[in-house]
Amino acid sequence: MTIQNRESFLDNLANTLGRPRRKTGVERPKWSLSPQWEVYDGLSQDELVDVLEQQCKVIHTNFKRTNFDGLSEMLKSAIKGHDGNKVLAANDRRNKEYGLEVIFDDLKQEGVDVRLWDSAIGTENQVFAEQADIGITFSEITLAESGTITLFNDKDNGRSISLLPRVHVVIIPKSTLVPRMTQAVKQIHEANKRGREVSSCVSFISGPSNSADIEMNLIVGVHGPIEATYIVVDDK
């Protein structure tokens, strides 16, 4: 793809810095401090779940926890609790493993319009997402400190699922918990170094959308989802 005016622009920068242009050979130094690694260092997975639960209160997010067998009931009740008549879920590799396919079939029986993101039908996905009550995703990496779930959006997991529906429900396998963003970006950085291309959209999402633009008063739910529910699932 095109890159315009680069040479003159960067030459000028080198010039004002009073040195020749640096095109290669710059190494990122080893930083002299690393406070980010100290946060919640050494906590067990269960302790991290506790941190996450506390943080969910701060970010106005419903926190639920269940074991593998309880997921079905938990998810169904979350969907009902949010008046979910139209539900859109990511076509996630874990849907089967976690029994979501069965749950979705049950829901359909009950008259809930449940659909999976389907790259074959194009923008119809977005149209449905816009009308959907609930979008369901799996967290890839979960940041306990900030109550953040991470999505690597792709053709089976559209960006819209966590954005357009009124409610965002996230399934969080306990093993995905890490202390904070530090551990997540390290994974991304290292995958990138190994030559694995980073997802076209990495989303770190912490609860529902909000704004403080009116008198610094918190409004929960602006352009994105108005509510969010996290379901932490203990590993099998």
Added chain:
Amino acid sequence: MKVSLFITCMADIMTSNVGKDTVEILERFGCEVDFPDTQTCCGQPAYNSGYLENTKATMKHMMKVFRESEYVVGPSGSCVAMLRGYEAIFRGDPEWEEEAKKLAAKTFELSQFLVDVLGIVDVGSTFKGKVTYHPSCHMTRILGVKAAPVQLLQNVEGVDFVELPHGEDCCGFGGTFAVKNSVISGQMVQEKADHVVETEAEYLVGGDMACLLNIGGRLSREGSYVKVVHLAEILNTVK
């Protein structure tokens, strides 16, 4: 211990009692106090207005004044910070770099000197009254002296200490700012005076005469009964 008093031009001319109290406190703790009598001003008014090159003459003069001193102690966080700041200003100046560095290392604000150098946290004075304290900007943020004056003050017998709300906010003095942007400065000092009155303290204590003059001037304009005193005055009130 030999101490040269850096009186600051403000205290010299406007509030000489602060200087007297400083001398007496230092002597009480065994310091031999002298007063290099050619000292003038630290140079802040011109330096802060952007007249760096001209002000260097003033700074050099002050470095010469205190060249022989063992310690330099002054009753003002702001002026002491300026004297210490010469070090950064003359960095790379072959003639003055060393001298500025030496001055910085031996110069202390009064409370800082008492606590950090002499190791005294209770000066054994008595002062009856409800007291609040304004931690001036340069004292706390430039010089980095936060705890010492409060500690000394709280240990004075009879002092009923109340925290000043939003104490860390600037009083609006800012040197020539008070004259150049007098309207804004007026709003700021008004707010500060309001906070002082809110505490219902009888005395407002501070470690920088300029800020006290500013806040005191506003309190006086409003006819407030709050009295403004320098920390040295309280520390020198012995039975």
Added chain:
Amino acid sequence: MGIRIGDPSFETRVQEGIENDFMLNSVASAQGRFRGRRGVATEELGNWEDWRSLGEEIRSHTLENIDYYLQQLSDNVSKRGGHVFFAATADEANEYIKEVVKRKNGKKVVKSKSMVTEEIGLNKALEEAGSEVIETDLGEWILQLDGDVPSHIVTPALHLNRDQIKETFANKRGYDKSNTPEELGLFAREELRKDFLTADIGITGCNFAVAESGAVTFVTNEGNARLATTLPDTQISVMGLERIVPTWEELDVLVSLLTRSAVGQKLTSYITGITGTRLAGEIDGPEEFHLVIVDNGRSEILGTEFQSALHCIRCAACINVCPVYRHIGGHAYGSIYPGPIGAVLTPLLDGYENHKELPHASTLCAACTDVCPVKIPLHEQLIRHREIMVEKNMAPTAEKIAMNGFVKWSTHPAAYKLSSKLARTALKPWTKDENITNGPGPLKNWTAQRDFPAPSQQTFRSWFKERQKGEKSK
């Protein structure tokens, strides 16, 4: 619009600010909340100073090697299907973007909040070219409806209260509900959703670009930047040349510093990293992506003593603690960048001539320097600005004379002694009961706001001298 806003005269702007009680109340209460939240969020870490030092180290390394990292970034964006345009000036950036919009037949453009697009005046350029431009950040949308300009770099409509906002919605969009923030917010959501669904082009700023992979990232709470990069087929992101980190690992540190300093959040609701165009099979995201990297005066700051001003991550912590800002509001600065960072940055980007008051609009209290998450010595840079204006002969003559006088006075002990002795007598005519309420000369401005005490009866030095004599004769 560009960087300059409001009435040309600083005095008028300040006066307007000081007289606007509505605005000052909003600003003061917002500042109070910001400061409280920032305080908690930074203290709970327990090692905030380490974080700041790390932030400074990262920013300074990146700026020192900015040509290298921009080259890496542009290579990576291009590899992922994006176009990169380096714009030396605001005009070049606007022209390029207009070109793209025209070629894509972009009738409707949705924008997420971006200071750099304010700075280059992009909206005006696009509107002139016939596009409808819609600001979708709640604060920006309010301002756009109202024909107003931002007064803060994080919450641009900070100066307005709920009644004024309700008023605007009612007048411009037929809003008929209450003034509660929830209902106002919901109304904006509904109105703007329609625009998102029909927009041709999404334009965003960029908080940080990640050189190693070519990602542009957005740090937001509302979700509008996500919508603007999800639904339209064309995405244009605009960034100042300094807004870049080497790798994702540094992104973590700077984002953490930013969200805690700006709003006291551990992270904002959305941190989104978009890399290039959508991939095969993906429905969401742009099929065409342009990254516009803007200089517009920044390169002239590189290599100077102001270089660290480019470390700024636009958190507004310095603005939120600034007592001058609190008392005059953002518009008084006459720049889209207000507060301490605005006073430093504006003269650098737009020259001293139109902004010569800004470096003096500070008491040098250093509250800004104290909170800056990347340790920019803001108050020292303000002094440096003052020095440059003196060097450029821009200082008023009376001040120059006074300062020369000061230097003479402070380097001649005899003159100093004499005048200090005379001060009390000299002020006699204005003194009443040891107090001056209406002083002469420079004291006039002082006593307009507050009293001035009469100088001491005896200067300290003469007391000390007498005491020494006394001691000797003892």
